[in-house]
Structure formats: C-alpha cells, structure tokens
Amino acid sequence: MKRIADSTVRRLSVYLRFLEGSSQRGLTTVSSAELARHGGTTSAQVRKDLSFFGSFGKRGLGYSVPELTNSIRDILGLGREWNVVIVGAGKIGTALAQYDGFRPRGFHVVAVYDTDSGKVGTRWDGIVVRDFSQVARDLASQPIDIAVLAVPAEGAQDAVRRLVDAGVKAILNFAPVQLKVPPDVAVRSVNMAMELEGLSYELSSRAR
Amino acid sequence: MKRIADSTVRRLSVYLRFLEGSSQRGLTTVSSAELARHGGTTSAQVRKDLSFFGSFGKRGLGYSVPELTNSIRDILGLGREWNVVIVGAGKIGTALAQYDGFRPRGFHVVAVYDTDSGKVGTRWDGIVVRDFSQVARDLASQPIDIAVLAVPAEGAQDAVRRLVDAGVKAILNFAPVQLKVPPDVAVRSVNMAMELEGLSYELSSRAR
Numbered sequence: 050m051k052r053i054a055d056s057t058v059r060r061l062s063v064y065l066r067f068l069e070g071s072s073q074r075g076l077t078t079v080s081s082a083e084l085a086r087h088g089g090t091t092s093a094q095v096r097k098d099l100s101f102f103g104s105f106g107k108r109g110l111g112y113s114v115p116e117l118t119n120s121i122r123d124i125l126g127l128g129r130e131w132n133v134v135i136v137g138a139g140k141i142g143t144a145l146a147q148y149d150g151f152r153p154r155g156f157h158v159v160a161v162y163d164t165d166s167g168k169v170g171t172r173w174d175g176i177v178v179r180d181f182s183q184v185a186r187d188l189a190s191q192p193i194d195i196a197v198l199a200v201p202a203e204g205a206q207d208a209v210r211r212l213v214d215a216g217v218k219a220i221l222n223f224a225p226v227q228l229k230v231p232p233d234v235a236v237r238s239v240n241m242a243m244e245l246e247g248l249s250y251e252l253s254s255r256a257r
Numbered sequence: 258m259k260r261i262a263d264s265t266v267r268r269l270s271v272y273l274r275f276l277e278g279s280s281q282r283g284l285t286t287v288s289s290a291e292l293a294r295h296g297g298t299t300s301a302q303v304r305k306d307l308s309f310f311g312s313f314g315k316r317g318l319g320y321s322v323p324e325l326t327n328s329i330r331d332i333l334g335l336g337r338e339w340n341v342v343i344v345g346a347g348k349i350g351t352a353l354a355q356y357d358g359f360r361p362r363g364f365h366v367v368a369v370y371d372t373d374s375g376k377v378g379t380r381w382d383g384i385v386v387r388d389f390s391q392v393a394r395d396l397a398s399q400p401i402d403i404a405v406l407a408v409p410a411e412g413a414q415d416a417v418r419r420l421v422d423a424g425v426k427a428i429l430n431f432a433p434v435q436l437k438v439p440p441d442v443a444v445r446s447v448n449m450a451m452e453l454e455g456l457s458y459e460l461s462s463r464a465r
Binding site (some may be wrong): 053055056058059060062063084087088089123124125126127131133140141143144145147148150151154155156185194195218219220221225226227232233237239240241242243245246247248249250251252253254255 | 263264266267269270273274275295296297330332334335339343348349351352353355356357358359362363364382401402405408410426427428429433441443445447448449450451452453454455457458459460461462463
C-alpha cells in the first residue's frame with residue numbers, strides 16, 4: 050500500500066466521527082459535501098481521500114453510513130484493542146491516564162511508568178504506577194502496542210531508546226523534542242506550546 | 258502576506274527549538290541540512306519554508322543562529338505576551354493550566370473557567386476557577402488573546418459561541434468535535450484519541 054499523508058489519516062478520523070454522529074441521528078447515507086463540510090475540506094478532497102482505500106459510494110446516492118463507518122474503522126485499525134502504556138506520571142501523564150476518550154476507541158491503558166520512587170506503586174483509577182527501570186521485563190511478558198511519552202524533554206530520548214529496545218513500534222510523544230527512532234518505529238508528536246504558536250502566528254500575521 | 262500552510266508553521270516551531278538548543282550549546286551558525294534533520298524534512302523544504310518570510314542565510318555559511326532565532330520568534334508572534342484562558346476545569350484543563358511549557362514562550366494563563374459551581378472559586382497554582390457564565394463580562398474588562406477549550410464534546414459549540422461573542426479570535430480546541438466559527442476566528446484542534454488513531458493506522462497498514 051502506498052504511503053498516505055498524515056493529513057489524509059487525520060481527515061479519516063474526522064469523517065469517522067461525523068459518520069458515527071450521523072448514525073446516532075438515524076441517517077443511512079451522507080454526501081461527500083457533508084463529509085467535506087465537517088472535515089474542513091472540499092468534496093473533491095473527500096473523494097480523493099477515500100479513493101486511496103477502495104471504491105466507496107454511488108454517484109448521486111452518497112455514501113452508506115454503516116458501510117463507510119466500518120471501512121474507515123478497518124483502515125484506521127480500530128477493529129481490535131490496542132494496549133497502551135503511559136510513560137511519565139506527571140501532570141500530562143496523569144490527565145492522559147484518566148482520559149475517557151481512549152477506551153471507547155479500543156485504546157486500553159494497561160500501565161503507567163515513572164522513574165520517581167515516590168510515585169511508583171501509587172494507584173490511579175485502578176492503574177498502578179510501575180517502575181520504568183522494569184519496563185523491558187514487563188513488556189517481555191505483556192507486549193504493548195503504543196507508548197505515550199509524557200516525560201520532560203531532557204529524559205525523552207533515553208526513555209525512547211529503552212522503549213524501542215523493549216520492542217515498542219509506535220510512540221505518541223508529548224515531550225517538546227524531536228525524537229530519533231529506527232525507521233520501523235512510528236512517532237506522532239503533540240506539543241502544547243507549539244499548538245499555541247500556530248495561533249499566535251495566525252493572530253500576528255493578520256495584524257501585519 | 259500569502260496564506261502559509263499549517264505544516265510550514267509547525268516546522269518553524271521545530272526549527273526555533275533547534276536554534277534555541279544550538280544557542281545554548283554555543284553555536285553561532287547552523288546549516289539547512291541540520292535544520293532539516295531536526296525538522297524531519299529536506300534542506301530544500303527548509304529553504305522554501307524560510308523563503309516565505311524573507312531572505313535568510315548565506316550560501317556556504319549557513320544561517321546565523323541569533324538572527325534566524327529572532328526572525329522566527331517574530332514570525333510566530335513570540336515577541337510579546339499572549340493572554341490565555343482555559344475553559345473547562347476537568348482533567349485536561351487542569352493539566353494545561355499547570356503546564357510549565359507555556360510561560361517561557363509568552364503564553365500567560367490568566368484565568369480558568371468552568372460551569373460547575375463546585376469548581377468555581379477553587380484555586381490552582383494561584384489561578385482561581387471563574388464562573389463561565391461571567392466570561393463576557395470578564396473579557397470586556399480584561400481582553401484575552403487565546404482560549405483553550407477543554408470541555409466535553411456536547412458543550413463545546415455553545416462555549417465557542419459565547420467566547421466568539423465575547424471577542425475571542427483564537428481557540429485551541431481539545432474537545433473531540435469540529436467547531437463552527439466565523440472566518441476571522443482561528444482554530445486549532447488537538448484530539449488525543451485521533452493522535453492514537455494515526456498510530457493504529459500506521460501499525461495496521463504495516464501488518465497488511
């Protein structure tokens with residue numbers, strides 16, 4: 050399968066949410082124009098996004114809500130459970146561990162790790178904070194799919210090295226640093242300050 | 258000024274962090290190859306990204322670290338303070354209000370709002386939780402630049418309507434919903450589950 054742009058994958062997630070909402074409202078078909086409006090894009094782009102993955106919809110009839118919902122769920126790998134660990138039991142890590150939007154989509158937080166002995170052994174919502182020095186041993190007996198990295202910038206690359214050595218192939222990075230990983234490891238980064246910089250850029254460029 | 262793609266603005270934020278690190282390590286020049294490596298892109302893309310904003314660097318000499326740092330800070334609107342409010346005193350809102358990465362870049366959290374009378378009046382790190390029903394009155398006396406929306410999906414659009422009515426022109430949205438705003442209001446969305454979907458997509462497409 051050819052390489053699909055991140056922006057396309059993001060729009061699939063948005064289309065999926067709109068389709069799920071449409072289903073709840075009892076709709077059985079949606080048009081590419083409706084998908085476009087909710088995805089912040091054009092009908093042509095919707096058709097192009099979906100064409101990467103097969104032939105969907107009928108001219109003049111739109112897309113079948115249940116069929117397209119299932120197809121996008123399948124494309125995004127949401128037909129199964131994914132085991133997730135959170136590394137870093139600070140403020141962001143705590144919020145993520147308790148975030149209730151993961152479970153309904155099949156992302157199951159199975160463990161939280163920290164290096165701080167004062168935090169190791171404490172419990173949140175039934176999840177015990179484990180000692181990060183034991184991560185390779187733990188993952189040998191309970192493999193995980195995705196690690197969420199919520200550690201300070203200075204410790205991030207070292208934590209990633211250990212996770213990759215332990216076999217982790219996908220990392221969601223909240224540390225404000227560009228991570229170095231082998232080509233077979235997928236990384237997505239979320240940087241809260243950088244998101245705000247996108248807005249300060251917009252506000253400034255309008256004022257010019 | 259022509260419209261610059263979000264992806265370009267994101268890379269400017271990454272280049273800026275690399276330049277700041279270079280400065281701390283005592284470097285006075287960097288090459289486009291180094292910027293490219295840290296930005297996960299090519300030298301040609303670095304030159305293109307920077308060309309939107311003027312003429313930087315000298316062939317064979319690279320870019321002056323202090324000069325390019327100042328230029329990017331200026332482009333991103335980081336030469337001033339921005340007043341930020343957080344709407345929603347739940348888990349994500351709490352973590353964001355206490356996030357220590359905003360202040361060093363000039364993003365100053367001046368207030369947190371909630372509609373829950375049990376939370377209004379409580380205090381975190383010196384910031385009192387205010388009653389969201391008073392937001393228009395508060396903003397009339399203390400204008401703010403950016404609102405961070407950390408409320409449940411079902412309340413998000415109504416909260417945005419009130420913020421826009423109160424004059425807010427930039428919103429960082431953590432609610433899992435596509436917001437409708439007037440064209441003069443900038444929105445960026447961060448959806449934690451969608452970020453994980455990007456990774457489950459990657460893992461699934463490799464397994465196909």
